[in-house]
Amino acid sequence: METEKIDFPHVSVSQPPTDGEGTVRIRLIYPDPNPRVGLSGRKVESAALQLLAAITPPMHDVSVVQEHLGDTVRFDDAHVDLVGITAMTIQARRAYEIADGYRSAGKTVVLGGIHPSVQPSEALQHADAVVVGEAEPIWSQVLADAAAGHLHGLYRGQKYADLTQLPPYRRDLFPKRSSFALASVQAARGCPYDCSFCSATLFTGHKYRFRPVENVIAEIKALGRRFIFFLDDNIFASERYCRELFSELKKLNIIWVGQASLHLTASNPELLELAAESGCFSLFVGIESLTASNLRATGSLAKNRVGTPEEIGRSIRVLHDHDIIVMAGVIFGFDDDDPEVFARTREFLFDNRVGHGSFSALTPFPGTKLFETLHAQSRITTYDWSKYDGATAVFSPKLMTAEQLQEGTRRMGVNFYSTPKILRRFWTNRHHPFIYLATSFAWRHSCRVENRVPLYCPSGSWKNNGKRSPAPETGGSADRKLIVLAEQGAEEQVGCASVRGLV
Ligand code: B12
Numbered sequence: 001m002e003t004e005k006i007d008f009p010h011v012s013v014s015q016p017p018t019d020g021e022g023t024v025r026i027r028l029i030y031p032d033p034n035p036r037v038g039l040s041g042r043k044v045e046s047a048a049l050q051l052l053a054a055i056t057p058p059m060h061d062v063s064v065v066q067e068h069l070g071d072t073v074r075f076d077d078a079h080v081d082l083v084g085i086t087a088m089t090i091q092a093r094r095a096y097e098i099a100d101g102y103r104s105a106g107k108t109v110v111l112g113g114i115h116p117s118v119q120p121s122e123a124l125q126h127a128d129a130v131v132v133g134e135a136e137p138i139w140s141q142v143l144a145d146a147a148a149g150h151l152h153g154l155y156r157g158q159k160y161a162d163l164t165q166l167p168p169y170r171r172d173l174f175p176k177r178s179s180f181a182l183a184s185v186q187a188a189r190g191c192p193y194d195c196s197f198c199s200a201t202l203f204t205g206h207k208y209r210f211r212p213v214e215n216v217i218a219e220i221k222a223l224g225r226r227f228i229f230f231l232d233d234n235i236f237a238s239e240r241y242c243r244e245l246f247s248e249l250k251k252l253n254i255i256w257v258g259q260a261s262l263h264l265t266a267s268n269p270e271l272l273e274l275a276a277e278s279g280c281f282s283l284f285v286g287i288e289s290l291t292a293s294n295l296r297a298t299g300s301l302a303k304n305r306v307g308t309p310e311e312i313g314r315s316i317r318v319l320h321d322h323d324i325i326v327m328a329g330v331i332f333g334f335d336d337d338d339p340e341v342f343a344r345t346r347e348f349l350f351d352n353r354v355g356h357g358s359f360s361a362l363t364p365f366p367g368t369k370l371f372e373t374l375h376a377q378s379r380i381t382t383y384d385w386s387k388y389d390g391a392t393a394v395f396s397p398k399l400m401t402a403e404q405l406q407e408g409t410r411r412m413g414v415n416f417y418s419t420p421k422i423l424r425r426f427w428t429n430r431h432h433p434f435i436y437l438a439t440s441f442a443w444r445h446s447c448r449v450e451n452r453v454p455l456y457c458p459s460g461s462w463k464n465n466g467k468r469s470p471a472p473e474t475g476g477s478a479d480r481k482l483i484v485l486a487e488q489g490a491e492e493q494v495g496c497a498s499v500r501g502l503v
Pocket residue numbers: 033040041042043044045046047048049051052084085086087088089090110111112113114115131133134135136139161186197198199200203204231232233360365366388389390391497498499500501502503
């Protein structure tokens with residue numbers, strides 16, 4: 001298995017039927033990686049599809065299916081000519097199932113998003129066309145070719161999208177809403193860093209590109225929602241831009257959550273204060289590891305510029321001093337992580353009263369440097385993309401077993417969100433009492449349901465000594481009961497918008 005070199009084979013495909021005037025009836029689909037259980041698609045609207053709908057020329061007809069929000073995929077729908085499917089790696093298997101189903105029904109299929117972009121030849125086995133990278137520069141060409149019956153196999157824009165021209169998302173086509181009426185907005189794209197495990201820069205490039213502040217503000221005003229999730233990889237990317245954005249946000253009476261690096265926040269208390277005044281109540285910061293050698297080896301020391309637990313703790317306190325709830329993203333399984341890493345991290349997060357935590361097993365996403373390294377070392381143990389969920393160990397770690405990595409990561413979430421711990425962290429995070437408690441308990445629920453831990457069980461003492469129960473189709477009645485419970489509680493799955501993997 002190699003990370004693919006992108007070439008442009010021209011594959012002839014059948015012409016999608018149209019109404020005869022060049023109108024293509026398009027269905028955009030967000031696959032739920034685990035529709036059988038209904039647990040894993042976080043309950044956030046798909047910004048990619050909202051944007052794709054917005055940049056679709058008006059002559060075409062667009063409808064949307066978001067499986068993770070409960071919509072059903074129907075292959076027999078006569079009112080569809082072309083299906084556009086988005087996929088992160090974890091969604092790839094389901095995306096291909098859906099693509100194959102539609103192609104069997106004679107529909108034209110286009111795949112796009114991060115996974116098809118880094119594995120285009122693989123994706124092309126399931127689609128008539130694959131869009132590599134951002135859709136803005138190329139989408140109308142794809143649709144024109146589809147309408148004319150000249151669809152090529154691979155499409156890639158020659159340049160990055162011009163964010164000054166980004167239209168507002170077509171939210172009107174998305175009647176099903178995210179949990180907590182959360183609305184996603186993007187102010188900038190790009191990241192100058194190069195963390196070996198991250199897919200973001202492959203896609204959005206190393207240079208920051210910004211939307212004009214007035215466009216962002218106009219979009220938020222038109223939304224009429226109070227709870228905003230900034231999708232940007234680092235909302236603190238440029239001080240000048242931030243000052244302007246936060247000053248304008250201050251006038252809107254909204255609350256917002258975003259992602260940022262510890263360096264750019266903690267080193268600039270004045271800007272942090274402005275962020276808090278503008279409605280920022282929580283920031284996701286990818287601290288990744290408490291071990292400096294891990295941070296150095298993966299290149300992620302560059303973004304936070306703090307590498308020891310003491311330095312990281314000090315930076316976190318600066319955010320707390322500005323009444324901002326910290327969501328710490330931590331990854332386990334780096335080469336210098338031994339089995340003690342879980343206890344050390346647990347203690348650090350608790351001692352520093354970190355409000356929220358998001359824990360992942362290191363995952364070599366295709367296209368990343370990490371993938372290349374582990375693949376070259378023959379340490380990747382599965383290429384089944386549906387296991388690339390951040391909870392499953394898909395490679396052999398150096399200083400612990402794959403099972404230790406997997407179980408340790410899963411236990412972290414359950415343990416971190418135990419009721420006593422949530423309550424003991426309350427004082428530090430008291431400035432947003434309702435949000436802190438509601439999101440903490442939503443995360444508690446989510447972690448337990450995903451790990452099949454009874455909701456009433458004190459953390460750390462669940463059956464099987466923390467091991468996952470068998471999959472539902474083979475599991476016993478207790479499992480089935482929990483799955484039903486999970487389905488009933490589906491609306492509560494997502495707490496804070498910041499989910500590990502965002503940065
Ligand atoms: C928002 C976000 C989320 C949201 C998703 C909300 C949603 N329903 O869409 C939430 C918080 C739920 C989330 C969860 C996860 N995420 Co996430 N997430 C992001 C983030 C920050 C922004 C994505 C976004 O919406 N961008 C804005 C839209 C407009 O841009 P876009 O998605 O790139 O879409 C453009 C193109 O890709 C293209 N395109 C996309 N789809 C399609 C489809 C077609 C047909 C076409 C033509 C074009 C096209 O056109 C669009 C416009 O240019 C990215 C980081 C990043 N920089 O991309 C990570 C990122 C996508 N996430 C990632 C990961 C790993 C995850 C998790 C697996 C983490 C985890 N361990 O739990 C989970 C998976 C959840 C699940 N089970 O489904 C990785 C993906 C790596 C990979 N190879 O898959 C990323 C890249 C982060 C990273 N740094 O590595 N995530």
